Amino acid sequence: MKTSSFTKRSLITFVSVFALVSVLMLLSSYRVAGRKNATSEADTLKGLKDFYKGYFPIGVAVAPNSFEGAQAELIKKHFNSLTAENVMKPGPIHPEEKRYFWDDADKIVNFAQANGMKVRGHTLCWHSQTGAWMFKDAAGNQVSKEVALARLKDHITQVVSRYKGKVYGWDVLNEAIADDRDSTKIFRESPWYKICGEEYFAKVFQWAHEADPNAVLFYNDYNTENPVKRDKIYNVLKKLLKEGVPIHGVGLQGHWNVDNPSEQNLRASIDKFSSLGLKIQITELDVSIYSSRTDTVNIGFTPSREQKQIDFYKMIFKVFREKKDLITGVTFWNVSDRRSWLDRGNKKVYPLLFDENLKPKKAYWEVVKF
Numbered sequence: 001m002k003t004s005s006f007t008k009r010s011l012i013t014f015v016s017v018f019a020l021v022s023v024l025m026l027l028s029s030y031r032v033a034g035r036k037n038a039t040s041e042a043d044t045l046k047g048l049k050d051f052y053k054g055y056f057p058i059g060v061a062v063a064p065n066s067f068e069g070a071q072a073e074l075i076k077k078h079f080n081s082l083t084a085e086n087v088m089k090p091g092p093i094h095p096e097e098k099r100y101f102w103d104d105a106d107k108i109v110n111f112a113q114a115n116g117m118k119v120r121g122h123t124l125c126w127h128s129q130t131g132a133w134m135f136k137d138a139a140g141n142q143v144s145k146e147v148a149l150a151r152l153k154d155h156i157t158q159v160v161s162r163y164k165g166k167v168y169g170w171d172v173l174n175e176a177i178a179d180d181r182d183s184t185k186i187f188r189e190s191p192w193y194k195i196c197g198e199e200y201f202a203k204v205f206q207w208a209h210e211a212d213p214n215a216v217l218f219y220n221d222y223n224t225e226n227p228v229k230r231d232k233i234y235n236v237l238k239k240l241l242k243e244g245v246p247i248h249g250v251g252l253q254g255h256w257n258v259d260n261p262s263e264q265n266l267r268a269s270i271d272k273f274s275s276l277g278l279k280i281q282i283t284e285l286d287v288s289i290y291s292s293r294t295d296t297v298n299i300g301f302t303p304s305r306e307q308k309q310i311d312f313y314k315m316i317f318k319v320f321r322e323k324k325d326l327i328t329g330v331t332f333w334n335v336s337d338r339r340s341w342l343d344r345g346n347k348k349v350y351p352l353l354f355d356e357n358l359k360p361k362k363a364y365w366e367v368v369k370f
């Protein structure tokens with residue numbers, strides 16, 4: 001009798017505790033779900049730039065005709081910095097010795113100003129997309145070093161002066177260091193190097209600085225995470241800084257892919273360049289689903305490539321956030337997978353955070369989840 005009433009009581013206690021715990025769990029799961037829903041609703045209203053407000057500006061490379069329809073809305077919602085994908089390069093903006101063409105670049109600067117966005121200028125001196133006239137005289141012969149430098153000075157002075165106070169920083173010198181393949185060669189054998197030798201490196205930064213003393217001046221390059229190329233760039237910049245050349249930052253282009261660079265090499269490059277007192281920007285970010293640019297098989301945006309891309313984007317943005325004191329900007333190279341400069345024919349590369357319908361990809365949601 002005693003035992004049975006004890007068993008009854010403990011059964012009642014057990015059932016009551018079980019019921020109480022269940023109710024509490026149910027309630028708390030409602031609360032969590034409610035909170036989650038509320039956050040994700042708010043999250044869809046936010047843009048990439050809003051998530052990264054306390055970190056760094058988020059930029060995008062655009063063309064003068066990028067500001068139409070839904071794409072204009074996407075640009076305004078997610079980005080607070082613009083870069084001209086092509087139209088500020090020497091060739092397009094300075095097609096002939098006595099003629100500058102400002103209209104296209106002005107359209108981008110005007111859109112940025114109208115929408116409270118920054119503009120980072122790209123690029124003042126490069127071996128590519130530069131008028132052949134720069135290096136030739138009237139008879140078609142190669143010009144002297146004096147003539148080449150005088151033209152380069154005029155170019156930099158005109159372009160930087162025009163956008164003084166509107167373009168906050170410039171990729172002054174682009175891709176001027178030789179690739180890692182040849183470890184003995186430091187400088188790229190560009191027409192500038194062949195005609196002027198290495199002294200044009202210091203001059204381009206000095207001229208840009210004279211034209212706009214407030215502009216932040218960058219050396220910009222790709223494969224900056226490759227240890228051989230990283231060291232070459234580091235050594236050249238170190239020497240220039242020692243000579244007092246006004247260089248303020250290094251642009252890591254960030255044309256990466258789902259396998260490269262490693263987290264270790266990415267961290268090492270940011271740390272090494274920063275150790276010179278230079279600011280870091282990721283200037284041309286895209287993450288190809290192909291490991292190699294020469295990969296010709298069209299594999300498509302398969303679930304496994306998608307997952308690799310998600311993991312890679314997650315990794316790099318975690319590193320960027322951790323190093324936010326060293327990083328002053330992250331710029332994507334193109335807006336969405338609708339068009340990337342890396343697409344070739346029907347081989348699409350899907351390197352960005354927005355899909356062909358301009359919708360945020362899964363990788364986007366991982367990049368803003370922190």
Ligand code: XIL
Binds near residue numbers: 253284341
């Ligand atoms: C690319 C543009 O995206 C293309 O439209 C153009 O045809 C070639 O140049 N490194 C740079 C950028 O510094 O200027 C390049 O932009 C991509 C590689």
